[in-house]
Amino acid sequence: MSRLEPVRRKLDLKAGRVDLSHGAGGRAMGRLIEDIFHEAFDNDWLRAGNDQSAFEVGAGRMVMTTDGYVVSPLFFPGGDIGKLAVNGTINDVAMAGAKPLYLSASFIIEEGFPFADLKRIAQSMGEASRAAGVPIITGDTKVVERGKADGVFVTTCGVGAVMAGLVLSSDRARPGDVVIVSGTMGDHGVAVMSKRENLEFETEILSDTAALHGLVADMVAACGPQLRVMRDPTRGGLAATLNELAHSSGVGFSIEESAIPIRAEVAAACEFLGLDPLNVANEGKLVAIVAPEAADALLAVMKAHPQGRDSAILGRAVEDENRFVEMRTAFGGGRIVDWLAGEQLPRIC
Amino acid sequence: MKYVDEYRDGALAQSIAETIKREARADRIYRLMEFCGGHTHAISRYGLEDLLPPSVRMIHGPGCPVCVLPMARIDLGILCARDPRITLCVYGDMMRVPGSQGSSFLKAKAEGADVRMVYSTLDAIKIAEKEPNREVVFFAIGFETTTPPTALAIRAAQKKGLKNFSVLCNHVLTPAAMTAILESGGEEGVLVEGFVGPAHVSTVIGTKPYEVFASHYRKPVVIAGFEPLDVAQAILMLIRQINDGRSEVENEYIRAVTREGNARAQAEVAEVFDLRDTFEWRGLGWLPDSALKLRGKYAEYDAETRFGLVAQPAKDNPACECGAILRGVKAPRECRLFGTVCTPDTPMGSCMVSPEGACSAHWTYGRFRERNAA
Amino acid sequence: MCLAIPVRIVEILPDDMAKVSLDGVVKTVSTALIEDPAVGDYVVLHVGYALTKIDPEEAERTLEMLAQAGVAA
Numbered sequence: 001m002s003r004l005e006p007v008r009r010k011l012d013l014k015a016g017r018v019d020l021s022h023g024a025g026g027r028a029m030g031r032l033i034e035d036i037f038h039e040a041f042d043n044d045w046l047r048a049g050n051d052q053s054a055f056e057v058g059a060g061r062m063v064m065t066t067d068g069y070v071v072s073p074l075f076f077p078g079g080d081i082g083k084l085a086v087n088g089t090i091n092d093v094a095m096a097g098a099k100p101l102y103l104s105a106s107f108i109i110e111e112g113f114p115f116a117d118l119k120r121i122a123q124s125m126g127e128a129s130r131a132a133g134v135p136i137i138t139g140d141t142k143v144v145e146r147g148k149a150d151g152v153f154v155t156t157c158g159v160g161a162v163m164a165g166l167v168l169s170s171d172r173a174r175p176g177d178v179v180i181v182s183g184t185m186g187d188h189g190v191a192v193m194s195k196r197e198n199l200e201f202e203t204e205i206l207s208d209t210a211a212l213h214g215l216v217a218d219m220v221a222a223c224g225p226q227l228r229v230m231r232d233p234t235r236g237g238l239a240a241t242l243n244e245l246a247h248s249s250g251v252g253f254s255i256e257e258s259a260i261p262i263r264a265e266v267a268a269a270c271e272f273l274g275l276d277p278l279n280v281a282n283e284g285k286l287v288a289i290v291a292p293e294a295a296d297a298l299l300a301v302m303k304a305h306p307q308g309r310d311s312a313i314l315g316r317a318v319e320d321e322n323r324f325v326e327m328r329t330a331f332g333g334g335r336i337v338d339w340l341a342g343e344q345l346p347r348i349c
Numbered sequence: 350m351k352y353v354d355e356y357r358d359g360a361l362a363q364s365i366a367e368t369i370k371r372e373a374r375a376d377r378i379y380r381l382m383e384f385c386g387g388h389t390h391a392i393s394r395y396g397l398e399d400l401l402p403p404s405v406r407m408i409h410g411p412g413c414p415v416c417v418l419p420m421a422r423i424d425l426g427i428l429c430a431r432d433p434r435i436t437l438c439v440y441g442d443m444m445r446v447p448g449s450q451g452s453s454f455l456k457a458k459a460e461g462a463d464v465r466m467v468y469s470t471l472d473a474i475k476i477a478e479k480e481p482n483r484e485v486v487f488f489a490i491g492f493e494t495t496t497p498p499t500a501l502a503i504r505a506a507q508k509k510g511l512k513n514f515s516v517l518c519n520h521v522l523t524p525a526a527m528t529a530i531l532e533s534g535g536e537e538g539v540l541v542e543g544f545v546g547p548a549h550v551s552t553v554i555g556t557k558p559y560e561v562f563a564s565h566y567r568k569p570v571v572i573a574g575f576e577p578l579d580v581a582q583a584i585l586m587l588i589r590q591i592n593d594g595r596s597e598v599e600n601e602y603i604r605a606v607t608r609e610g611n612a613r614a615q616a617e618v619a620e621v622f623d624l625r626d627t628f629e630w631r632g633l634g635w636l637p638d639s640a641l642k643l644r645g646k647y648a649e650y651d652a653e654t655r656f657g658l659v660a661q662p663a664k665d666n667p668a669c670e671c672g673a674i675l676r677g678v679k680a681p682r683e684c685r686l687f688g689t690v691c692t693p694d695t696p697m698g699s700c701m702v703s704p705e706g707a708c709s710a711h712w713t714y715g716r717f718r719e720r721n722a723a
Numbered sequence: 724m725c726l727a728i729p730v731r732i733v734e735i736l737p738d739d740m741a742k743v744s745l746d747g748v749v750k751t752v753s754t755a756l757i758e759d760p761a762v763g764d765y766v767v768l769h770v771g772y773a774l775t776k777i778d779p780e781e782a783e784r785t786l787e788m789l790a791q792a793g794v795a796a
Contacts, residue, residue: 199468202742202749258359268350268746273468274441274726276394324717331577332359332366333396336717338693345441346468348495348726348770349386349413349705350746352729352765352777355786365792387726440770469771471753494727498772501755549727552767552775575727578789585792604782605767605775614756614774 011035016115023109023143033141036115037107040122041129045137053137055102061162065092069154074117077191078206081154082125084283087211088234089158090132094213095230095286097168097220098160103129105156106140110149118152132211134158163220172228173249177317178295180288182215182302183208183310185238186266189280194269199346201272205265210284215307219288222301226294232286236340239278241287242325243339252320255337258330261310273346278337280344289317352604356576357395365581366400373588379405380540381587382677384527385547386413386705388573388580393714395577405584408677409707411526411632412547414490414519415442416675416699416706419629420663422519423448426488429517429652430454430462436483437464438473443488446702449663470502477506477514486652487516494549496520496641497614500621503643503650517652518642521628523550524558525639529630531566533676541677543587545580546572548602555610559598567596574602621647631665631699632672671698674707681711682719688712727769729777732762743768 011031021028038046045053069085086103093100105125109118129136187208194203216230229249233241238260242253262277270277284307290298295313302308318326325337373379383389389409392398398407411417427448430437437454444455444466458464463483467473470487477485489499499516506514530541546559551572559570569590573583583601590597600606621644628640643651652658665671669691670684681687681700691697693712700706704713730743732754739755743766753772754760766773 200750204747264350264746265748268748271350271353271728271745272748272750322716326717329395330359331357331395331397331400332362333399334717335393335396335714338713340693345444345466347442347704348440348491349390349415349442349703350729351731352782356789361789365789368792469752471771494769494774497756497774498753498770501753501772549767549769549774552727574785579785582789582792601785601788604777604779604785611756611775613758617756 011115013115013119018109018111018113018115018118018143020111020143020145023141029141036119036122037139037141040119040126041136042126043135043137045135055137058161060164062159063093063096063098063162064157064159065089066155066157067092069156070150071192072150073192073195074121074151076195076207079209080121080124081152082121083128084209085154085156086125086128086132087209088283089156090134090211090213091232091286093158093160094216095168095232096160096162097166097216097224097227097230098162099217100132100134100158100160100213103134103136103156103158104138105136105154107142108149108153109141109143110151111143111146113151121152128211132213163224166220166224168227168229170229170231170245170248173245173251173289173317174228175251175317175319176292177228177289178292179242179253179255179314179316180290180295180299180302181238181261181312181314182212182286182288182308183284184261184263184266185233185282185285186262186270186277186280188283189237190266190269193273199273201269203265203269205263205269208282208284210307212284212286212307215302215305216286218301218305219298223290223294223298226291228289228291230286230288233282235281237277237279237281238287239276239325239337240339242337245289246323246325249317250323251317252323253315253325254318255315255325255327257327259312259314261312274348275344275346279340292316353576356574356578358578361578362400362581365578365585369405369581369585369588370402372585372592373402373404374592375404377404379588379591380408380542381405381545381584382408382410382530382541382543383545383580384410384412384523385550386416386703387548387575388545389413389707389710390705391575391577391580393710396714397577397580398714398718400581401584405588408541409710410530410677411630411675412492412523413703413705414492414495414521415446415703416671417521417526417630417632418446418490418519418699419631420448420665421629421660424452424663425658425660426517427452427454427457428658429486429656430457430464432656434484435463436476436480436485437462437488438467438476438485439464439488440490441466442703443490445696446699447696470498474502474505474511474514477511478509481513483513485514487514488519489516490519492521492523492547492550493553496618496622497553500617503621503647504617506650507647515650515652515655516643517658520622520641521630522639522641523547523554524561525636526630526633527562529633529636530676531562531568541568542591543569543571545583545587546570548573548575548579548605551602551606551610553611553614556598556600556606556608557610563596563598569596569599571599572602572606574605632675666697669698671700674700681708681715684708727767727774729765730768732760732764732766735760735762741773743773
């Protein structure tokens with residue numbers, strides 16, 4: 001008698017939905033992982049089908065980072081939660097001046113989530129991962145009951161190798177150091193907000209989600225020893241980042257409002273909602289603090305890179321026991337760029 | 350941005366600042382109140398006070414509807430939100446304002462209340478249409494600028510035959526508050542010598558209602574546009590009036606404000622709303638004829654009637670000086686709670702929660718100036 | 724006072740609504756409070772409602788007044 005081979009049913013990727021069986025560890029979950037994730041990420045590690053993946057490590061220091069992605073809506077102009085997860089994790093590794101090597105991705109999926117959307121997210125992650133040259137080598141999948149997750153939550157881990165001798169840290173800024181930003185502020189936050197319920201507006205603004213490790217590699221090659229710290233101004237925007245760095249380093253900052261690159265449309269969207277672009281999230285930009293003698297050289301290197309075309313010097317670190325981030329407004333007066341208590345909410349007043 | 354950028358020009362700002370410095374007499378102080386929270390915000394956001402000579406003192410007025418809303422009314426809103434039948438729609442500004450026992454709409458939402466932040470009453474109406482099984486209550490706040498949109502929402506609800514829409518009305522009136530400031534000024538020894546009048550309230554009510562302050566109280570009023578150059582120009586015009594011994598109502602915001610205001614908006618408001626005999630204002634106490642309620646014929650859209658709501662008296666933290674600060678009698682620094690117990694992270698009172706409040710403005714801007722003066 | 728911004732009407736919609744634009748950001752708002760809205764008009768927008776039209780001549784006059792203020796008295 002010949003072996004009975006059950007007909008392998010493919011997932012109904014067009015109309016099917018995730019149900020609790022897909023998280024139970026059995027055949028259904030196996031199919032989900034293969035048809036959606038392995039298909040999208042496509043590499044030897046994943047094809048081996050193990051719960052872990054091994055890799056060689058070189059000599060020297062490594063960095064590891066982890067991140068959770070809960071953005072709503074899941075799909076927004078310029079990207080989606082998947083692309084955000086890949087680029088965001090790569091960036092966290094890159095901010096240490098490290099070459100990103102590998103990523104992991106775990107998914108917590110809400111019962112009822114459409115396969116089509118999950119596939120779209122996975123494909124987007126695969127594309128971002130391949131474009132960046134950083135493979136997703138291990139992952140995990142869980143399914144939770146309806147209402148317990150906002151569609152899908154993605155958690156990642158990233159590892160990378162730091163260049164020898166390079167020490168970047170938030171407490172290394174010194175008075176006189178120069179503050180450089182790699183491009184326009186506020187794009188991502190505005191793009192996401194434009195799709196939020198009760199706030200909708202039409203706009204051409206796209207999220208700026210991007211992997212910055214190429215830009216960082218050029219920056220480190222040119223000015224590694226003079227770099228103090230790099231950080232990507234995500235939640236809380238430029239304001240949060242500068243305040244965090246001021247506090248860690250025990251310095252103040254003095255910046256010029258007119259130097260901050262902002263797209264006209266982003267400025268307009270912020271006007272509509274009464275938001276300050278300095279508090280709005282970015283996902284494809286970095287802030288670098290560098291010793292003054294290397295500032296011009298660093299700026300030139302950044303501007304020469306596609307991810308840094310709109311780079312600009314914003315100001316400098318100053319002696320200040322109050323650790324204020326001061327800004328001279330385009331109007332000519334001064335104000336503090338404050339650290340917000342919570343998410344900035346649109347206002348009517 | 351047209352009609353925006355031109356009025357933020359730094360070079361023009363410098364030259365107006367020079368003129369103000371020249372014309373402000375050296376032998377006196379000018380005590381000017383910018384009534385509106387929006388102007389307070391503009392002054393701090395653009396650092397306008399850096400351009401003024403020390404003899405020109407800006408007193409931050411109570412024209413911030415979030416700041417003057419008493420805790421008792423916030424508690425009423427939170428009570429509605431906690432009712433499982435009710436979907437409460439609020440403007441973003443209200444989400445973090447503290448009610449009694451440290452509650453807020455944001456916290457109520459975290460506890461499971463159906464609180465939805467909206468940009469416009471149009472959104473609240475849409476929700477009521479889309480969710481006929483929910484009782485949709487719109488928490489209405491604001492001075493005369495924000496009242497016409499609420500009036501139109503109620504009329505729209507009527508036209509569409511919505512049976513599940515109502516408004517919890519906290520609309521207040523500007524001239525009543527300005528009168529209260531001037532009436533209390535003498536007792537507390539604070540003399541506001543001139544007002545920078547509100548921009549957008551005035552597009553609706555016109556400049557006429559301010560004439561009593563010029564003629565009866567002899568205080569100059571200059572209606573100023575929303576942008577920092579508008580405010581700077583208005584300050585210059587006030588200084589000139591004071592120097593000349595004039596007290597007139599002048600209009601700097603001629604591109605959007607007329608003496609009569611917006612007749613259509615006024616008519617819509619008059620159709621739907623009536624004056625309350627009295628209403629509690631945080632910091633100013635109970636003021637007669639200072640706030641609005643829905644007329645009897647619109648009772649079904651009045652959440653207070655519909656749900657039998659009665660505001661319970663609520664006490665502010667005894668050390669909170671929001672009241673005195675709103676009247677321009679005390680400065681934020683004079684409040685014992687400022688900067689220690691009361692910060693933007695942990696606001697005790699409305700002056701700190703609202704970005705337009707005097708304390709929030711001082712936190713953002715004033716601490717910095719203190720540091721420079723030291 | 725309240726946050727209001729000058730926006731340009733780019734399309735008239737039925738039921739006293741319109742699309743307005745501020746530097747390419749477009750929102751659908753109500754024009755029920757103003758008379759005869761037309762494409763190209765600038766209006767002051769507050770919480771989703773146009774409150775009044777901006778008078779271009781008066782706007783020009785204001786700019787002149789501002790420029791004058793800087794000139795020696």
